[in-house]
Amino acid sequence: MTGWAALAEEMVGCTACGLAATRTQVVPGVAAPEARIVLIGEAPGRAEDEGGLPFVGRSGRLLDELLDAAGLHRDQLAIVNTVKCRPPANRTPKRIEAATCRPWLDRQVRVIDPDVVVTLGGSALAWALGTGRRLRDARGQVHRLRLPGSEERSYQMVATYHPAAALRFGPAGEPRQALAADLQLAAGLVAR
Numbered sequence: 001m002t003g004w005a006a007l008a009e010e011m012v013g014c015t016a017c018g019l020a021a022t023r024t025q026v027v028p029g030v031a032a033p034e035a036r037i038v039l040i041g042e043a044p045g046r047a048e049d050e051g052g053l054p055f056v057g058r059s060g061r062l063l064d065e066l067l068d069a070a071g072l073h074r075d076q077l078a079i080v081n082t083v084k085c086r087p088p089a090n091r092t093p094k095r096i097e098a099a100t101c102r103p104w105l106d107r108q109v110r111v112i113d114p115d116v117v118v119t120l121g122g123s124a125l126a127w128a129l130g131t132g133r134r135l136r137d138a139r140g141q142v143h144r145l146r147l148p149g150s151e152e153r154s155y156q157m158v159a160t161y162h163p164a165a166a167l168r169f170g171p172a173g174e175p176r177q178a179l180a181a182d183l184q185l186a187a188g189l190v191a192r
């Protein structure tokens with residue numbers, strides 16, 4: 001079994017936080033065997049909680065469209081979330097939930113060892129760079145991400161908007177334009 005599969009299997013029984021009581025199932029995420037880019041969303045929504053896969057609802061459909069425009073496809077990527085269980089009514093994960101779930105995400109990134117990490121939205125940005133960073137200021141540039149406990153390895157990191165924000169503000173809105181541009185930026189950072 002690969003490191004990724006073993007990790008996913010380990011997390012399906014997780015009861016470390018209160019989200020375990022209301023979820024249908026843990027959604028570990030997906031990773032192509034040779035994934036060079038990891039996309040990090042916030043949390044599973046209803047469709048993901050029911051289906052067990054990340055980004056399969058409306059946000060996921062827009063994400064696929066923008067990935068396609070950037071020349072990227074799911075079979076080249078890993079797609080995961082900051083928390084692996086759906087928060088009730090899709091509320092933002094609480095800090096304690098994000099902190100409790102954090103070791104899973106850190107381990108996933110280490111196992112995949114990607115060229116580029118892309119954070120989608122505020123929760124993933126907080127995971128990467130801590131709270132108090134504004135997405136508008138952080139996006140559109142390449143950061144160096146170091147994970148706790150393995151500071152010797154750093155990852156190129158691009159922060160961008162969550163597809164749900166792109167849907168909310170429409171096709172001409174700043175989040176959608178920025179998300180499209182930032183996915184292009186990330187695609188260009190993959191080692192060739």
Ligand code: URA
Pocket residue numbers: 041042043044045048053054055056057059060081
């Ligand atoms: N939104 C997310 O942040 N993640 C998903 O998997 C689906 C919607």
